[in-house]
Amino acid sequence: MLTVTVLCFFAFCAGLIDAAVGGGGLIQIPALFGAYPLMPSAALLGTNKFVSACGTSLAARSYMGRVQIPWTLVLPAAVTAFVMSFIGAAAVSLIPQSMMRPFVLVMIIVMAIYTFMKKDFGSMQRPLTIGTRERVLAVLIGGAIGFYDGLFGPGTGSFLIFLFIRFFAFDFLLASASAKIVNLATNVAALIFFIAAGKVLFLVAAPLAVCNVAGAYVGTQIALRRGSKFVRILFLCLLVALIAKLGYDMLK
Template identity: 35%
Template sequence: MILTLATVCLAGFLAATVDAIAGGGGLISLPALLLAGIPPQLALGTNKFASTTASFNSSFTFARSGKVYFPLVKRQVLFTFLGACLGVWSVLHIGTDFLNKIVFFLILLVGIYTVVRKDLGMEDHFQGLKPSGTALGIVFAFVLGFYDGFFGPGTGSFLIFAFIALYGFDFVSASANAKVLNFTSNLASLLLFAWMGKIVYLYALPMALAMITGSRLGTRLAVGRGVSLVKPVFLTMSLLVAVKLVWQVLR
């Protein structure tokens, strides 16, 4: 029991470190809970509890570093939360299998585009917020909030890419803003899992502490090392999400 718990906490620490930098930490933390013998629904709820606390810590640290652009993000969080709630409600009534192939190709395209455009996200070209930019930000916040509640894989990658492609942020600033929205959609999902009693607190609480520590490390690395660290981690995690989706389809 103690060894299993220690393994889960270690996986949570690594997941949160990676997730704070470029997203995709669920590829590490969720399988660890499943390997510990926790049933899938309880593993999802337990992972969501721990990852939400970690994403809050990352969001807070990024905000203190000045990397979060609040004039935009403060308009997006409500729509992200509403989108996630609608997504969670929808997934209870609609199967998600058909999304696997679509999301795989989208993630793959994002990765290829990022590799081809070598200058993408390397410098911050953000020049201020226009009314059209605010409206567009609200739309993608709602859509990706819905997606995260409904399905989930690759949400962090899509958010980071959207902030870079639409506003000209560099990878670090994009990751910071994406983390705030990701925390918001995580919170919406967590509330539903908690209400349904799908959280194993024996694992969730120590894992949350480990993930908070990991998120602090990851955020500091992202802010300190900058784009030279965030971009390769972003590409790596995007590739792993694509591989995971292909494996699910083949299985």
Template identity: 35%
Template sequence: MDVDISALKLLLLCLAALCAGLVDAIAGGGGLITLPALLTAGLPVHMAFGTNKGQSVFGSFAAMVRFARAGLVDRKLARVTFPSSLLGALLGAGLLLLVKPEVLKPLVLVLLIAVAIFLAFRKQPQVAERPEPMPHARAQAVGALIALVLGTYDGFFGPGVGTFLIVAFSSLLGHSLARASADAKVVNFASNLASMTLFALKGVVLWRVALPMAAAQFSGAWMGAHLAVKGGDRLVRRVVLGVVVALVLKLGRDVLLG
């Protein structure tokens, strides 16, 4: 399917991808920027999802590598979360492709609003509220379950998954927010990779849009991961709050204006 994307639209999409990569690396939620941008640009709903995965996989990879170089990624945990997320994302993306576009578009709007509201008003976890780290075997099992469930969500929908992963790793496994951000990127990269592969095989990735956005997403994610490593938990909390409040306001405006 040929979709007309002007040079100006492509430039604006790249700017959206740059911002998304920056905030997603720090606190998750980048998909809440890029998916609405792609839909607004006029892409059919399945193609918007496919193209979003085609560009976001590069951002999640850049952030994961930067966190790994800083020594924040739990490599033992990643051995179970990565394949679990791959499997979940394939299931979720396969289900998405079965949903008719006329059903999917209003569903996407409802999900975007619900996710944005949740992220905006959830209580930020404090260091003192985090549980003690789990024994290794139990942490592996819980981590695999988190990756499977949220990987499935990411394959089917996606926006907000990075923040959900941060919340899960922090509240359930006792990770600091900076370390939870790093472990979230392993899961996020796996789910993006699996989803992108399936969407590409089905021909719903618009590569002439996805690749320029990917370059912008990669740059933003690298900078965002660097800031997260330097700024730690306080920066993560501030960016999450600022981004999601702005998104709630934007989505509310879209709904009111139809």
């Protein structure tokens, strides 16, 4: 009982951070593996996806009520991400994760430097004409990130936020809201995969999901009230944490 109570605290924190800038898995996955070291990793990852999908659903719904989502861009990206997340999960055994870490680490370092150096990056939303080029680009982004999330995962939300700002001139708040829609699609795709394989610990996942949803609600409200500048600071902090985590994993 004590173990689940402690995990509920971590689930709340993960939901809060994930709702604002993504990266809840940095908190929730290590907590699950630390609490159940003898449990098969697939069962813990499936449990994490169940919890994350619940929190992401609440965050996406909250953002939709307050932020004007450009659906002609986000919906194609979400659909493609859903499909490619399945394919990425199927390809896990073909591409060792040890090969992914150096590439992802370099990409996140580049993102952090670019965001830090470019002070106006994501500070305001610029008008965007949505045409065929933008829709195709949204599909490519959704497909690439969906495949990555199914294959490896760390930093998925951060990549989405960065790409939405870089290519569509979103501000951080709109990028975070849009990323939640796409991330929900990848989470649901992975969750279907794990449930079908019987890899979800529902007795553990249920109370964690409630706490994650509560954290997601708080995180969404903070992001909506504090705005893009605050989300930018959280985003940079998350990138630093991702760099430290991936660097540590490579040195182990």
